[in-house]
Amino acid sequence: MNNASAKRRPSLLERISGPKAAPLSTLVKKGEAAAMRVQEGFGDFLGQRIRELTDARLRLAGAPSWEKFYAVVMDLRGSAAMAGRTSLVAVCHSLETLIKEHVRDARSAAVAGSHIDALLLLSSPRQTDDQGADRLIGELEQAVARLPRKTAS
Amino acid sequence: MAAITKADFSPLTILVIDDSPFMIRLLAEMLAGFGVGKVLTAETAEEAFARMEIRAPDVIFCDWQMYPIDGLTILRRLRQHHQPQLACVPFVMVTGHNANEDVTLALGEGADSYVVKPFSSETLMNHLIKVIVGDKSHLMQPQMGSPKEMWAVE
Numbered sequence: 001m002n003n004a005s006a007k008r009r010p011s012l013l014e015r016i017s018g019p020k021a022a023p024l025s026t027l028v029k030k031g032e033a034a035a036m037r038v039q040e041g042f043g044d045f046l047g048q049r050i051r052e053l054t055d056a057r058l059r060l061a062g063a064p065s066w067e068k069f070y071a072v073v074m075d076l077r078g079s080a081a082m083a084g085r086t087s088l089v090a091v092c093h094s095l096e097t098l099i100k101e102h103v104r105d106a107r108s109a110a111v112a113g114s115h116i117d118a119l120l121l122l123s124s125p126r127q128t129d130d131q132g133a134d135r136l137i138g139e140l141e142q143a144v145a146r147l148p149r150k151t152a153s
Numbered sequence: 154m155a156a157i158t159k160a161d162f163s164p165l166t167i168l169v170i171d172d173s174p175f176m177i178r179l180l181a182e183m184l185a186g187f188g189v190g191k192v193l194t195a196e197t198a199e200e201a202f203a204r205m206e207i208r209a210p211d212v213i214f215c216d217w218q219m220y221p222i223d224g225l226t227i228l229r230r231l232r233q234h235h236q237p238q239l240a241c242v243p244f245v246m247v248t249g250h251n252a253n254e255d256v257t258l259a260l261g262e263g264a265d266s267y268v269v270k271p272f273s274s275e276t277l278m279n280h281l282i283k284v285i286v287g288d289k290s291h292l293m294q295p296q297m298g299s300p301k302e303m304w305a306v307e
Contacts, residue, residue: 012165012211012243012288013157021159024278027187031274034186038179045175071220075173078218078249081271082179 035082042083046123049076053116057109069112070099076119087122087133091115094140102147111143157282163190168210170194170201170227171247172219176270180214180247183277198222198230205231209238212284214268217248217259224248225262232263237293243284 052072059065077092095115102108118136167189171177174196181192193210195201201215213231217224224246234240243266246259251269259267265284268276 009291011291012285015164015211016160016162016285018161018164020163021161022188023159024157024282027160027162028274028278030186030188031183031277032186034182035179035274038175038182041178042175048174068220071172071218074218074249075176078216078270079173079175079179081249082176084271 039083042079042085043123045079046076046085046088049079050116050119050123053119057113057116066099066104070096073099085122087130087137088119090133090137091118091122091140094137094144097141098144098147102144102149108147111140111147114143115140157286160188160282162188162281165189165211166191166193166208167212167214168193168195168201168204169214170196170198170219170224171214171216172196173216176216176247180277183274184214184281186274187278187281198227201227202230205239205242209236210242212243212245212281214245214247217246217250217255225259228259228262228264238290241290241293243288243290245280245284 049072053069053076056065056069056072073092073095077089077096080086080088080092095112098108098112098115118140121136122133162184167184169177169180169184169192171180171194177194177196181194184192193204193208195204197219204210215224215227219227228244228246231242231244232240244264245266245268246264247268247270248255248259249270256267265287266280268280
């Protein structure tokens with residue numbers, strides 16, 4: 001095949017540089033507005049995820065359940081961060097520490113359950129004030145710290 | 154190179170891979186807000202590769218922490234894909250982790266950029282522009298016999 005006769009594929013930069021190009025600042029504002037519309041629906045998503053955690057909490061004896069549980073926690077943490085819900089992020093972070101660094105047994109499952117209760121409390125419209133949330137998160141972190149740590153393999 | 158101040162993303166197809174319904178909608182809506190012509194979404198690795206086989210995306214945004222197949226595994230599979238056009242698609246890893254070793258690992262495996270949650274619309278735009286400017290996929294020659302259009306090697 002003669003390359004000289006073949007059509008050159010345009011680069012991505014060339015493809016976005018058409019005559020209809022708009023200022024990036026305008027496009028960023030449109031992206032922001034879209035994000036705000038989606039964030040308004042965070043409550044529905046949160047309720048669904050907490051229900052999944054509550055269901056998973058009943059099955060924490062087996063390793064596969066912990067893995068699924070961890071995946072939901074990670075999703076909730078990232079999504080809550082995007083929605084600006086810092087107290088929920090902190091609870092998820094404490095749960096993540098529990099799952100990653102501590103022995104997974106009945107005691108840790110109970111502490112995980114306390115985290116889910118905290119998520120429920122902090123997600124309700126009548127959620128506790130900032131000081132109350134900080135105190136609650138501090139207590140959860142202390143409960144996690146008291147759990148036996150995994151031994152290095 | 155002069156800084157990019159204007160863009161028309163309408164010719165682009167972007168694939169968002171995330172198992173979180175909230176994050177997938179958030180990213181898809183933000184990209185649509187930027188004017189991206191087609192935003193494809195996939196919640197699993199299998200769905201993502203099935204979509205890519207039908208229509209090769211121009212850019213991929215993929216969450217790292219997915220279950221059971223995570224974003225790093227998807228990235229590794231993509232970079233070893235038999236279709237060169239897919240193997241070199243610009244890839245942005247989206248994650249809640251910002252540890253140096255995580256960034257190094259993702260970039261070492263072939264990610265073109267790495268965005269940490271939470272991120273703003275401006276940050277998302279910066280990463281999109283970064284991978285577009287750095288894109289070399291148009292230099293790749295597709296596999297012989299591919300049903301897709303043939304492109305010359307520059």
